[in-house]
Amino acid sequence: MGVAFTVAAFTGLRLGELIALRWSDVDFAKRLVHVRAATPSAGTDLQSPGTCVRTADRPSDGTLDRLSRRELFTAPDDLVFAGAVAVTSTARRCANGFYSALDRAGLGAMRCKARADHVP
Numbered sequence: 001m002g003v004a005f006t007v008a009a010f011t012g013l014r015l016g017e018l019i020a021l022r023w024s025d026v027d028f029a030k031r032l033v034h035v036r037a038a039t040p041s042a043g044t045d046l047q048s049p050g051t052c053v054r055t056a057d058r059p060s061d062g063t064l065d066r067l068s069r070r071e072l073f074t075a076p077d078d079l080v081f082a083g084a085v086a087v088t089s090t091a092r093r094c095a096n097g098f099y100s101a102l103d104r105a106g107l108g109a110m111r112c113k114a115r116a117d118h119v120p
Helices: 002-011 015-020 063-068 088-104 108-117
Strands: 032-035 054-057
Touching: 002 015, 002 054, 002 063, 002 088, 015 088, 088 108
Parallel strands: none
Antiparallel strands: 032 054
């Protein structure tokens, strides 16, 4: 899960976008990540993130390069973080781990502030 956090930190991808990321979305030559899908909050089905497909800079630290060399789950249609969509609780565990890491980094207050700013 640490790789997912690194990719999130370098790209700005949201949790649902990370979970839905496929190898075909990673452009190693141009050093980009294309956001073409996301998971809803339940974390079970992939869906389009809307009419806008975003592009983010790919992490330059080699994180995705190393992950792409693993033995399984590296085909173009495979999820980068394989198995993350299979069970709703997996997505929730990933979210909880991500938010815990934010808290440990001293950034948890920013997340709470952002949610308060979006309340009607």
